[in-house]
Amino acid sequence: MKWLAPLIFLCAAPVAAQNVFLLGETHDNPLHHAEQARLIAEISPTALVFEMLSPEQAELVNNSELNAALGEVIGWEDAGWSDFAMYLPIFTATDALVYGARVPRAALMAAIGTDAASVFGEDAEQFGLLQPAPEDMRQEQADAHCGALPEEMLDGMVEAQRLRDASFARTTLQALDETGGPVVLITGSGHARIDRGVPAYIAEARPDLEVYSIGIVELETDLPFDEVIATDAAEREDPCNAFR
Template sequence: MKRLRQRLALCSASLALLAGCQTTPPAGGPTPEAARASFLLLGEQHDNPLHHAQRAAWLRQLAAANHAAGRETWVVFEQMDRANDAALQQSVRQQHANATMVAEAGGLELKAWAWPLHQPLFDAALAGDVHLAGGNLSRDAVRRVVREGRAAVPADLLPLLDAPGWLPADQQAVEADIEASHCGALPPSLFGPMALAQRVRDAAMAQAMLTAAAASEPAGQAPQVVLIAGNGHVRSDLGVPFYLRAAGVQAAQIVSVAWLEPDGSGDAGRYQQVQRTATAPRPDPCEDMKKPG
């Protein structure tokens, strides 16, 4: 979270510089594969307003198409705590519900996520009359996992974590990503605990998507469940899709789409689809970590 706050330090400047772009997402909408998917994961670089604007445009189109076809739409947010779903549902039912009210009810920490960066997505979801759900664990719950390990993992997530298929190479890859994301400044003793926390968060989002799918009223076809999360969470190999497959979801039902900037070309193979945008202005996220003391 510290690194996220560093990367969002110039969010106000980013919003000002890209405000015009936010209202003009690309003409192309969801691909046919994305529109058909039962489980659709839409990634982001958290501080890029274009990623939020373009995915909001996708959400509007998906919700409209699903509604016309008699298909329910659920949107699960990484930015909201799954433990707050009762308050979230109550907020959505309010007569004058708005994006900020709903986001706060769902446990989104406005300052930490540099609100209103994600507001276009909430606006689109409310306009589309879709179902909303939180997918993440609270920061305190994640900290407990880092401190206490498996003993702090919520019981409903253990079957997903223990499902076969997670290899030593996968563990090494997650730990390497954690080291890189902390600019090499993280003590090696924390690689394993933080990798576990990452896995638990991914499993929680997968479980939230599965719960949303199961909660839909019986209809002529399965609902579409959309996840809004960071690119690292939606990657097909080690992220939320891994846990969906571990739960028995067929790979053909899952589509993962990353929103990447031009310098993210090396990550493209982790996803089924990639959307490209301009780079958002931001400070060097490693600058403070490089300072002595």
Template sequence: MLRSFLAVLALTWAMATPMQAAEPWTDWQAPIHADSEMAGTVWDARAGATIDPAELIDRLAQARFVLIGEIHDNPDHHRLQGWIIARLAMAGASPAVVMEMISRDKAEALSAYLAQPEPTAAGLGPALNWGESGWPEWQFYQPIAEAAFAAGLPIGPGNPPSNLTRQTAEQGFDSLGKARKAELALDEPLSPALSDALMDELYEGHCQMLSREKLAPMAKVQRLRDAFMAEGMLTAERETALLIAGNGHVRADRGVPWYLRRRAPESDVAVVALVELDGERAAPRDYVETGPDGTPIADFFWLTPRAERPDPCEQMRQMMQQQSGGN
């Protein structure tokens, strides 16, 4: 018992100073609205009030499952995720870290790298062949790995293997087999309202340039990924787990929490959505997104500056023109 106490004390002492110096809201990297008074605000959607980051950690430390959403190309979101992981460890939590960005195709390479005598956060990306993954460059995600490594937390894959993703897009959930489909909780359909809302999100996310018929396979893939990420949290090496994923996956109404509720209904789940400021909404409460029933899709909304990026709809328009031969 004394040895365990001293280990925790040593970890806390080692992490306290660097993490205090690394508070992301003192040195934003994303430039747009970085000088806004709302940048760094944490909004408790249930209480309808602002809370400070320390109170957020206290609340998250009580949950079995913590889900932290993100916008993938915003570096501050990954720095905040790393900060949360480090602070949870300092508070005595010891969750497994499940990452959407690591598919089960990479499970063997991940295990092999983590089994090395001295794996480093910097080396994890190359070990997973990150440069060819399609995700933003590894330096964006490295703060997450650094925090997990420093706290001795395991990292696990979230997304399904690519061949299963393709199979589901083409053949639907029945291709999984009856037992596997039920195990993943994919035998229960979303309610019509949630299903329609998912299709609406995909339609808007693809700039209204694809028909809903063409988007139907994407909706199946979205659900498959949510189900696999929930399973990754449920089967992680630790009793508690923390998920790093896009905001669309962590939303409480139809994302990963939907599957967690069906497979572990007694578990406490806490969702944090990292949201970019847009300069148009005047108060933190204006950034609260709700589901079809009016319930907030996250427990906490952490407001951050916006990253610079090209217009995604213009990029998609150009890509579609190239695919159609420029007509």
């Protein structure tokens, strides 16, 4: 597969004094992972949190050699993520402790059937999950699934999204408390948006912290970040084909 032009830097580099950095990505774009690796080397974090990893997988990473075989050791592609070779430079860019923030499928299904706060547990109020979801999140979920979801599923999908964002925030704060920071979260760009993604949940729980969100995106975006780095898009089939 052919990858296109170099990265386009739209804002200044982050200040290393931040407590938490979010590096949003498009999962199947290797340009994004190369940029994440560069930023991690600059930030020099004490902890690296992955949306993609469970806590058990993170423990395996912390006790394994960081080489091409790591993906097989932790079952990376079995979970449906893009080629591990694209992500390996992120792991090798630092000797930081790795944390897994992945939300189990059973928990996501429970949130779809009830609500994010009930599944999240006793810290739900602290992280703002008792507040109503923004109204336009329903339309965003409809658009993200190419208009293929039944109307009655949209509220549940919003709750699953909120559960994931709040859970990523909680694991990120755990990593900060245990290692002192700075902490880097590797996640999809939608989770890194500052208005209602992970930064918003961190701000609810710990408004004293300095959080810096970098959206590494394909071409133009209207999502809000502290900094935007744009790249060419990866060559891929129309993702809506999966719903046809």
